[in-house]
Amino acid sequence: MTTLTFALNHMTAPALSPDAFFALAKSLGMTAVEIRNDLEGNAIVDGTPAAEVKALAEKHGLTIISINALQRFNQWNDDRAREAQDLITYARDCGAKALVLVPVNDGSGQEEGKRQANLSEALTALKPMLEEAGIIGLVEPLGFEICSLRSKTEAVEGIRAISGENTFKIVHDTFHHHLAGEEKFHPEMTGLVHISGVADPDVTVRAMRDPYRxxxxxxxxLDNAGQIRKLRENGYTGPFSFEPFSPEVHQSTDIKTAIRKSMQFLTAKA
Structure with a gap:
């Protein structure tokens, strides 16, 4: 048994205020968290100033590893550029180390050639914005069949094509890795790992969606234990961040115990 470094994504307990969420992470012995910009009635959506979030994280002795996320990042236009700048500025001002970049996931932009061109355009535009703020861009391919960027290999190739290795990394999401059927790991380019499981014995892989997580x-x-082992054996040393979307998890009456049990299970398998 070896020690794993765990982190907590706010999606694990979306109803908690930032202060309560940070306290939960701290009580589990974690030192890193991810905040989100898609939780209604919560920071960032409710207008909570970045400085306030930064102060709360510092109070609990936590590092904010990412803001999750700039959606549709590979559909670059003036609106996306403004949204990106706002999130990058917020990330910088709240002390976040990175911004997660999520691709278009509606069946559009999937054509061979167009996919790669859209990725290159977005990465090229984001690179100077991120560098000026000192923020890392975390590209997160999604395994859904309708996604415009399913392959981590394609993401890595796109990053390398613009010499963006110092500005961009990828997110290895264990759920999306399984859905994409992608066998290749890229530990040297992995900046963050999202972990969640699917236990429902009846749902097909093609039908798996966020509520199953x-x-x-x-x-x-999903063989989270095997994926984690392979990443670590090949040099990944970063955190494994819990990101369950299931209403069953969100409605838990004792989320702390539930997370701790999962931590213990994964640590025993490490």
């Missing part, structure tokens, strides 16, 4: 346990069908 729970805390990883012994019934996990």
């Amino acid at each position: 729970i805390l990883v346990d012994a019934a996990d069908r």
Whole structure:
């Protein structure tokens, strides 16, 4: 058994205020968290100033590893540029180290050639914006069949094509890795790992969606333990951030115990 470095994404307990969420992470022995810009009635959506979020993180002795996320990042236009600048500025001012970049996921932009061109355009535009703020861009391919960027290999190739290795990394999401059927790992380009499990024995891989994503346990069908082991064996040393979307998890009456059990399960398998 070896020690794993865990982090907590606010999606694990979306109803908690930033202060309560940070306290939860701290109580579990974690030192890193991810905040989000898609939680209604919560920071960042409710207008909470970045400085306030930064102060709360410092109070709890936590590092904000990312803001999750700039959506549709690879559909670059004036609106996306403004949205990106706002999020990058917020990330800088709240002390976040990175901004997660999520691709278009509606069936558009999937054509061969167009996919790569759209990725290159977005990365090229984002690169100076991120560098000026000292923020890393975390590209997160999604495994859904309708996604415009399913492949981590394609993401890495796009980053390297613009000499963006110092500005961009990828997110290895265990759920999306499984859905994409992608066998290749890129630990040297991985800046963050998102972990969640699927235990429902009846849902097909093609039909898996975010509500199926729970805390990883012994019934996990995604082989989180194997994915984590392979990443670490090949040099990944960063955090493994819990990101369950299931209403079952969100409605838990004792989320702290549930997370701790998952931490113990994964640590025993490490």
